[in-house]
Amino acid sequence: MGVKNLWDILESCKKTLPLHHLQNKRVCIDLSCWMVQLQNVSKSPFCMKEKVYLKGLFHRLRALIALNCSLIFVTDGSIPAIKLATYRRRLNLGSEQVTHNERNLQKVTSLRRNMGSEFSCMVKEAKVLGMALGIPCLDGIEEAEAQCALLNSESLCDGCFTLDSDIFLFGARTVYRDICLGDGGYVICYEMADVEKQLGYGRNSLITLALLLGSDYSQGVYGLGPESACQIVKSVGDNVVLQKIASEGLSFVLKKKGSKKQGTLSKCNNKENSLDQEMNVNGSEYNLLRDDQLLQVINAYLKPKCHLADSDAVHRTLAQYPFQRAKLQQICSQFFEWPAEKTDEYILPKIAERNLRRFCNLRSTSSNLGLKLPLHELSSTERFKEEIVMRFHGRR
Numbered sequence: 001m002g003v004k005n006l007w008d009i010l011e012s013c014k015k016t017l018p019l020h021h022l023q024n025k026r027v028c029i030d031l032s033c034w035m036v037q038l039q040n041v042s043k044s045p046f047c048m049k050e051k052v053y054l055k056g057l058f059h060r061l062r063a064l065i066a067l068n069c070s071l072i073f074v075t076d077g078s079i080p081a082i083k084l085a086t087y088r089r090r091l092n093l094g095s096e097q098v099t100h101n102e103r104n105l106q107k108v109t110s111l112r113r114n115m116g117s118e119f120s121c122m123v124k125e126a127k128v129l130g131m132a133l134g135i136p137c138l139d140g141i142e143e144a145e146a147q148c149a150l151l152n153s154e155s156l157c158d159g160c161f162t163l164d165s166d167i168f169l170f171g172a173r174t175v176y177r178d179i180c181l182g183d184g185g186y187v188i189c190y191e192m193a194d195v196e197k198q199l200g201y202g203r204n205s206l207i208t209l210a211l212l213l214g215s216d217y218s219q220g221v222y223g224l225g226p227e228s229a230c231q232i233v234k235s236v237g238d239n240v241v242l243q244k245i246a247s248e249g250l251s252f253v254l255k256k257k258g259s260k261k262q263g264t265l266s267k268c269n270n271k272e273n274s275l276d277q278e279m280n281v282n283g284s285e286y287n288l289l290r291d292d293q294l295l296q297v298i299n300a301y302l303k304p305k306c307h308l309a310d311s312d313a314v315h316r317t318l319a320q321y322p323f324q325r326a327k328l329q330q331i332c333s334q335f336f337e338w339p340a341e342k343t344d345e346y347i348l349p350k351i352a353e354r355n356l357r358r359f360c361n362l363r364s365t366s367s368n369l370g371l372k373l374p375l376h377e378l379s380s381t382e383r384f385k386e387e388i389v390m391r392f393h394g395r396r
Helices: 031-041 045-049 052-066 081-090 095-102 118-132 144-153 192-199 203-213 226-236 241-248 251-257 291-302 312-318 325-336 340-368 381-393
Strands: 015-018 026-030 070-075 137-139 159-161 174-180 186-191
Touching: 026 031, 026 144, 031 052, 031 070, 031 118, 031 144, 045 052, 052 070, 052 118, 052 325, 052 340, 070 118, 070 144, 081 291, 118 137, 118 325, 137 312, 144 159, 186 192, 203 226, 203 241, 203 291, 226 241, 241 251, 241 291, 325 340
Parallel strands: 026 070, 026 159, 070 137, 159 174
Antiparallel strands: 015 186, 174 186
């Protein structure tokens, strides 16, 4: 889910871009989000049996391969301790148990996911399909969107595909929320630079909105809607808002919303932001987190558990992996009952299109560097790399 109402808040920054915008880009994919999206389109027993969700993934991937996208799957690891209350609430566990855990976050450890569940098996199938197409997978330590954000913020990828809005809070700069294939295909894109420029929200402001409105890590302030939350955050400023929360907690929020009478919060005419009655600022009715809990939520966004940019796991993922034609034929035969010829008809033209784009890129690069290689040598990537080394270092 991410942060409540955040996609609506960022609506003015949404850009619909043609599919070829992704040409030659390095893109990481929050795989669980894609699988949820594809599963929701095909939830019937027939569609599940026919693995329509996996066919949908295959067609997305071959479209991106044709554009010479360098793709990386990223999967979720353990469920963060701070998210367990939300996770259990979604599983409809008793509210008393959930509330108890929320008040004792520091005593809870992360929880390993059920790798034998139906959804986990779907993700495994997607990873197998991806590897046959030459797409590596980075298994996250905890949140996949946090790992995607790290890759993006470290310039190891140009953008991230996810449905979880909290990816911005983890530090992502370019986010693709959706993709549409076919004639007039497009992607829905959000740039953090636009959010900062047009709305005035930096990463700290978005984390504060999560504390006020609710997210996977906290329930938010009772009775406070997005309009009021945005006004409050803007009035404080991105540079100091987290320091203010660290020093004052969330009580300053209620004071800003309150009447002149200190300690109360007056009713608001806006239905979205209305409160049932006036209450004491320090009362539990607002569902305010303690100061130590606030810091836990803030740190969960600022310092998520991820593979670092210079880690072996990331280095392995960034290596180039080959397209395995025979393996793909085997997988499509097993999952879709396709003959090898049908698989080839779907994928080989896309591979050829990708190779043509790569060839054009090499030609353009060699021309810009003043290299004049014969076409038969230019088509060899290794030969081209050798010439680049000689150009700049005088040796091979």
